[in-house]
Amino acid sequence: MKKNIEYNSIGTIFTSFSTLEGMPVQSLAGKDFTGTIVIHEDFENGLMDLNGFSHIILIYHLHRVENFKLKVTPFMDDKQHGIFATRSPLRPNPIGISIVRLLKIEKNIIFFEGVDMVNETPLLDVKPFFPLFDNRLNATSGWLEGKNNLENVRSDDRFVNSNNFKNI
Amino acid sequence: MKKNIEYNSIGTIFTSFSTLEGMPVQSLAGKDFTGTIVIHEDFENGLMDLNGFSHIILIYHLHRVENFKLKVTPFMDDKQHGIFATRSPLRPNPIGISIVRLLKIEKNIIFFEGVDMVNETPLLDVKPFFPLFDNRLNATSGWLEGKNNLENVRSDDRFVNSNNFKNI
Numbered sequence: 397m398k399k400n401i402e403y404n405s406i407g408t409i410f411t412s413f414s415t416l417e418g419m420p421v422q423s424l425a426g427k428d429f430t431g432t433i434v435i436h437e438d439f440e441n442g443l444m445d446l447n448g449f450s451h452i453i454l455i456y457h458l459h460r461v462e463n464f465k466l467k468v469t470p471f472m473d474d475k476q477h478g479i480f481a482t483r484s485p486l487r488p489n490p491i492g493i494s495i496v497r498l499l500k501i502e503k504n505i506i507f508f509e510g511v512d513m514v515n516e517t518p519l520l521d522v523k524p525f526f527p528l529f530d531n532r533l534n535a536t537s538g539w540l541e542g543k544n545n546l547e548n549v550r551s552d553d554r555f556v557n558s559n560n561f562k563n564i
Numbered sequence: 565m566k567k568n569i570e571y572n573s574i575g576t577i578f579t580s581f582s583t584l585e586g587m588p589v590q591s592l593a594g595k596d597f598t599g600t601i602v603i604h605e606d607f608e609n610g611l612m613d614l615n616g617f618s619h620i621i622l623i624y625h626l627h628r629v630e631n632f633k634l635k636v637t638p639f640m641d642d643k644q645h646g647i648f649a650t651r652s653p654l655r656p657n658p659i660g661i662s663i664v665r666l667l668k669i670e671k672n673i674i675f676f677e678g679v680d681m682v683n684e685t686p687l688l689d690v691k692p693f694f695p696l697f698d699n700r701l702n703a704t705s706g707w708l709e710g711k712n713n714l715e716n717v718r719s720d721d722r723f724v725n726s727n728n729f730k731n732i
């Protein structure tokens with residue numbers, strides 16, 4: 397029961413990471429890096445009141461991913477796990493989400509802190525982060541339990557030296 | 565700089581809500597409702613180790629949405645806000661996310677609690693919820709600040725009696 401689902405980007409995320417190497421693997425690890433999102437001008441009015449939120453959820457297309465794998469060895473571990481039990485980009489639908497800190501919005505440009513995506517990533521959607529909807533304080537986390545060395549985890553050559561990513 | 569981005573669903577979400585009316589507007593409000601996801605058999609191996617997580621993030625296509633609006637009056641308020649400052653479904657790219665409680669996985673079938681989507685919603689991706697990545701305890705929330713009557717908020721006819729949704 398496959399369906400073709402088509403989206404156009406609503407904007408582009410600009411970051412200082414033109415390659416995957418050295419890029420933070422999660423937004424929290426990228427908190428020292430700022431990025432800029434240029435929303436297509438047609439959608440500028442859709443940003444009204446977003447500036448009241450401290451955090452926003454970015455949903456984006458992982459445009460550099462060419463293939464998917466059903467089992468991967470993620471950065472946070474040295475064992476294989478099912479792709480859907482990881483945050484690896486090598487997913488059947490290469491969709492990424494990041495919760496980032498909103499710095500400011502000027503017209504159609506969003507400035508944020510918490511970069512974990514490559515430059516020129518096509519943005520699919522922005523949603524406000526709302527603690528009541530989005531926090532789960534009692535969550536337990538399987539193989540990821542106790543892994544909190546996030547600050548030091550950077551994207552290495554595990555994925556880069558493969559034909560799963562497009563070179564640019 | 566529009567791009568065509570194409571996905572196929574990785575499975576289908578089955579719920580007891582065949583219409584929008586009466587449906588919880590967020591996953592937490594739907595905590596008394598259970599749903600079932602049938603993942604396409606080709607992807608079953610991708611679910612390995614997901615069962616260790618208490619919560620999962622569902623990313624899905626809001627297949628009933630036909631049009632978008634740049635400004636909407638959401639269920640949680642009586643004032644207009646930009647679509648990207650709300651969780652309304654009437655988005656340029658109708659993508660929904662829900663953080664739901666994982667009950668169990670049997671082969672390619674996921675059972676979960678926290679339904680806020682209509683029956684037969686096409687699933688785009690599943691990710692494990694990881695508190696360290698996904699919680700933001702210090703977040704502030706603009707116009708949504710202090711609005712916590714979520715339990716009683718249900719989808720009403722505000723959207724249903726319009727031509728923004730497909731009837732089925």
